[in-house]
Amino acid sequence: MKIRYIVYIAIALIIGYLVYNKLHGDNKKNSTEQGGGGGKNTKGGKKGGPVPVMVQIVKDTVINTTIDITGTIDPNERVNLISQTAGNITAINFTEGARVTKGQVLVKVYDQDLQATLKQNEYQITLAKQNEFRNRTLLEKEAVSRQEYETSLSEYNTLRAQADVTRAQIARTIIRAPFSGIIGLRNVSPGGYLSPSTSIATLVSTNPMKVTFNIPERYRSLVKNGSKITFNTAGSRKNFTAIVYAIDPAIDPASRTVNVRARAANPNNEITAGGFAKINLILEKSPRTIMVPTQCVVPDLKSSKVFIARNDTAYAVNVKTDNRTDTQIEVTEGLKIGDSIIISGIIQMRPKVPLKIVKVLH
Template sequence: MRPSTRLAPRSLSCLYGFLLFLVVVSTGASAQERTAVIGTEVTVSQWSDPLEALGTLRADESVTISATVTAVVREVNFGDGDEVEAGDLLVQLEDGEEQAQLRSTQALRDERANAVSRATQLQSRNLGSRADVEDSQAQLRQVEAEIDEIRARIMEHRLRAPFDGVVGFRDISPGSLVTPGDELTTLDKLDVVKLDFRVPEGFLSTLERGQSIRATAAAYEDQTFEGEVTSIGTRIDPTTRSVQVRAEIENPERLLRPGMLMITTLERQVRDALVVPESVLIPRGERQYVLVIDTEDDNRVEQREIEIGERREGQVEILEGVDEGELLISHGVQRVRDGDQVELLGIANDENGIRDILERHRDDRDDA
């Protein structure tokens, strides 16, 4: 198959800007001695050393609702995917036998309570012994314990939501016979999700709670989810030589689901750093240089050696060699030498793009 040569819109835009820049520079060079350039300022911004890993999502709380007794389903009070609150009755099992036992035992309790009352009155008149009173009281306590036991069995017939969450599929109907361990539905708390991923043990010293993470999922390619590290494993896996890390991500719209695979970027060693576009760099062997514009000396250029740190898409961290606010040449670098005086067409930043600068300069020349 013949490879495609179609350029992405962003690439076409960059190519258009570069060609336009060459036209403007060529026109400017023929009209005057100074070379036209575009500058950029050295700025301070938040920087970090990203570490990528694959992670799997888990619900903040997750449970399988199952029966603990053998009984027939009487009521099902939820539908597929319903949101429920803690304490909501999800499934009611038949408990007629237990209810009958409860009424019988309650009647027996009333009888035992009356017996205690009679024995106490007889003792107060010296017509009964203290032992008879104590025996009657013991029998009453016994029947009260039986009532508590029956009520506990009745509660086993009422399956309630242990926390706020979203139920799964409903696979049972009234009249179904369930036995202990039968899965009736699932319940997940999804307003917050947990993301588990593994990091090589060599990075253990750079991990700490509270670190920021960014994650993306195949289902939402254009969306980035942010969270923070909440816990770090206490053991290193001897097979993979990695440690498990857990982060939490807010999920108010319920977009993320347990089991999803996410590409996770962990922001390590967050700091304020001097940042410039990669286009300012002039590599020579293992050394890096930039061209600094001295606006107080009529835009004279000084070539200066710098020390760079980490890189990220389109940007580079500068450790030494320049200061915040200094003006560097970002476009036109190859046409300028140390000591030259240049024509500054504009300063590129987030609000003033290269294409805007070049088109504005071309319009000014046309008007002139």
């Protein structure tokens, strides 16, 4: 009896499953057929309708080709002051960190022995000159031989040359500023012994300053004497300008770069020597250039193309491109001023596709 009830229950479950599957299967099929038909109709509607797009009117654009590089800042002139002679320092005539002028006496070295030698030479020159004059007079009267006269003349000239040597030695005991500038910290003291290997101080000329930097080889033809650069330093938020005045004629074979040097005015000493310069270099300015959004340009096997809108219809135009920025690309051929270039819906664009212009950018 119990087995019979189990069989009845199993048969009922099977029949219920078949009925449920029949009813829901038919509904799903009908829904699919209806959905498929609707999809075809919708697809057909999209295919035949205009594509909504935004367009941009092509116009002239000023484009600057710039690169950001780093450089070093150097003084216009810099020299390590040393003496050409040895001796005790008798005077120091400058203040550390002060401005000095060209020709100003900075240090004086003992020269009393040289002064005495010069005075002795001058006495000997006076006597030799008198002797030369006397022998010249006697030679005219044929009272002395020409050999005697030439001997006295040679003695006179020799003493004059010795005096010139002594004067040169005395001049070397005076250290002067070779140019106007700011003198640094001194390394000597009054009374100390100064030798040619001793550094006295460093003299720098800080106005103007030199900015030296390297540019890639491919930009060499775009940089010329007179080119303007803008830079700033870590010690100041101010932007400074400099003018290129020298370009190395050779390319560094290791880095493939060219050394360039510019001169920056520094009347207020705002630029510090030895610092780094963050440089913005304008390489080229094209006043009549067509720039379009990068996404507008569709690459092709042989060229690139863009789509323009004309009479609410899309047309493909082959173009040639050149410089790029982060968001734009330069078009050198294929477009003209006033064209309406399509900037949205590019993936749906095909030649002769009908358009619905929703926005125009100028």
